[in-house]
Amino acid sequence: MESIAVAPTLRSNSNKLNKPNPMKTPNLFLTSLAVAALWFASSSSSPGAEPAGGGGLAELKLAVAVLHSTAGNKCQGTVRFTQDGNAVKVVADLEGLNPGQKHAFHIHQYGDCSAPDAMSAGSHYNPEGHQHGLPDAPSRHAGDLGNVQADNDGKAHYEISVADVTIGGAHNPIIGRGVIVHAKSDDGSQPVGNAGARIACGVIGVANPGEKKP
Numbered sequence: 001m002e003s004i005a006v007a008p009t010l011r012s013n014s015n016k017l018n019k020p021n022p023m024k025t026p027n028l029f030l031t032s033l034a035v036a037a038l039w040f041a042s043s044s045s046s047p048g049a050e051p052a053g054g055g056g057l058a059e060l061k062l063a064v065a066v067l068h069s070t071a072g073n074k075c076q077g078t079v080r081f082t083q084d085g086n087a088v089k090v091v092a093d094l095e096g097l098n099p100g101q102k103h104a105f106h107i108h109q110y111g112d113c114s115a116p117d118a119m120s121a122g123s124h125y126n127p128e129g130h131q132h133g134l135p136d137a138p139s140r141h142a143g144d145l146g147n148v149q150a151d152n153d154g155k156a157h158y159e160i161s162v163a164d165v166t167i168g169g170a171h172n173p174i175i176g177r178g179v180i181v182h183a184k185s186d187d188g189s190q191p192v193g194n195a196g197a198r199i200a201c202g203v204i205g206v207a208n209p210g211e212k213k214p
């Protein structure tokens, strides 16, 4: 997106002096060049230093999201992602849920939990423009992971394997995006399953391969 969008803007800037903030686009362009240079430097100069990510995001096998409660809620937990061939296995361990209740569980578009209600994470991660659905539905968002079932202590262990995303590959990468737990269950209805408020939010990041599950 960057190079395609930026190049025409640079050309037009050189012809039009009244364009607002003419330095902004070149700065962005140089920044992205610098980031790209750093990317190549880090991926070529540290063999073996980071087995899970030394070859770049496309080779990531492990990711993790640490979920923190949103304002007024107490849900928290950890979600681990493992690339397994063409599928990603998702394993969630959560607490602070409503005892005995199902809670919607999604990957959302942005890895931004900054808003107190986590609305900053955007809507469901849906890069292919599908309708919303539960995991067994013929059409669903890539981020539709269904529901977790809380036990009588408000804890949930949930596992699901999904084939329509990758951790950092070319096909619907999830690294850097958000994970949301909702107050209500996902009933599969349009547009987002009637799942209510967001009670926990986390960002999918590169997992420490040495970190063992408790």
Ligand SMILES: [Cu+2]
Pocket: 104, 105, 106, 107, 108, 124, 180, 182, 195
């Ligand atoms: Cu959601």
